[in-house]
Amino acid sequence: MSLSEFEIIQHYFKTAALMQNRSEVVLGIGDDGALLEIPDGHELAISTDVLVESVHFPSGASPEKIANRALAVNLSDLAAMGAKPLCFTLGLVLAEPTTIAIQVKGIVESGKALMRSTATAGESIYVTGTLGDGAIALASMGIDSHLGEGFRIEEGQASEQCRQYFEDAYFFPEPRIDFSRSCANFITSAIDISDGLVGDLAHICESSGVGALIETDKLPVSGSARCCVSNENLLRAALYGGDDYELCVTVAKENEEAFVSQAEKQGTGITRIGHIFEGDSVRLENSAGNSIALDQSAYQHFKD
């Protein structure tokens, strides 16, 4: 028997497991609207996404995986704001194709949210975790990415273990909430790496009116990524790949030691990948100090 809209809501969503009894949620599901109370001295951070089957997630993936990814991807935005997750709203279109409209809401101390517009020259650039896994995961699952046809898993090089690693990276990314909450005081600007490092760092540059230099030999990549793609594609994935949901943050020189120490204490791997300079664009340089040209086709979103 197919369930009505109201039965689906009652059965799957108006459940004790999803009603977490947060005091800030004055009224949850089941009225014309919900009611939220924001503690004094705090702001509400919101981030929203609409995900369509076959476009934003593979057709046929299990509901658990799809739900986890939809939530994690948006929690990553909250992490990039330095906010503590509070609740989410969900709109579902259960048709062909399935569409998921999700909005996560978090709480952040007033005036303390991390933004894109507050980087200044001289600051160091750090990223969490490893880069490129998101794009390699798409290739591993046979899904096209904006990196084009030349971007592919090397024949015979992806072990079953690697494939599992990338599938987990794709469906179960770890939003860097604890890291950003713990290290927020040392961070001057932040963005999550959903469009690719270069593209997202360009957003910081544009919003802050600065330039950014990336030292390409410093980019952190996973062992599984090294196994599965050529060196050239590895660099492309790390620079332009997107879907990584790691954070890219800037840190002032005087706070760098404290920042590194706090991140280590908190348990999140971080890597210094470059610095902010007075300018207006993202530049790449290898360890020999040679400039590397930006791959404009791999990176559609950048504007001068």
Next chain:
Amino acid sequence: MSLSEFEIIQHYFKTAALMQNRSEVVLGIGDDGALLEIPDGHELAISTDVLVESVHFPSGASPEKIANRALAVNLSDLAAMGAKPLCFTLGLVLAEPTTIAIQVKGIVESGKALMRSTATAGESIYVTGTLGDGAIALASMGIDSHLGEGFRIEEGQASEQCRQYFEDAYFFPEPRIDFSRSCANFITSAIDISDGLVGDLAHICESSGVGALIETDKLPVSGSARCCVSNENLLRAALYGGDDYELCVTVAKENEEAFVSQAEKQGTGITRIGHIFEGDSVRLENSAGNSIALDQSAYQHFKD
């Protein structure tokens, strides 16, 4: 030239007209998330919808009409909460079919939101405006409704003027924000009539643990509605039609005079259509005092 996602956002949405400089919106479009500040002593009311072309709005309607309806339908939910509109978020899937994910946000004094769960026996039931226009509008535009094939415009009876009236009723419903803000102190429970009067009143009954008697001869209908459908279908539209976005509210006896006077002063037409009793279901009665059976097929959402 087709525009990128970022260009569309920049060109159409990050505009002065849409940035209304509300002090509560600390940070709008353009970062990982937005930031809202809720004034002390207030709560944030939110209501969300996902609308799919050809399902929730007719294919081929103008963007202005679609946008207006999407916003108005959700503002109607805020009206039913007694909240003052603040801002909205929008997620768009520009594909075949177009999908719109909208979430409106409003502000309401803490503890003062209007809910479904607070009706008590003895109170009067009022509705704003006229009922049934939403369902007749669908029929007028040739769109099927849950009222079935027998529900149709009478041949030759719908003038061009009537068709225009119903198209406006569908695309430009007037959310009853001013009414609910103005009369909130006299209202004990409220819901907006999106699923049909009987279905929505049943939500109040279920949430409040009461019964509701509707006096069918008192239901307010528009002159255009009278012109276009048979008497039988007129009653069906008013009772079960939905898409009206009027408010159904309950009012305690001692506040009734003040409520009616305030609604008149504010300029919203209201009609007393029945009362709440100790019970657990919606009942219908005509002016002769005879019971009328509920049409269960027209009204799928009701549960005992």
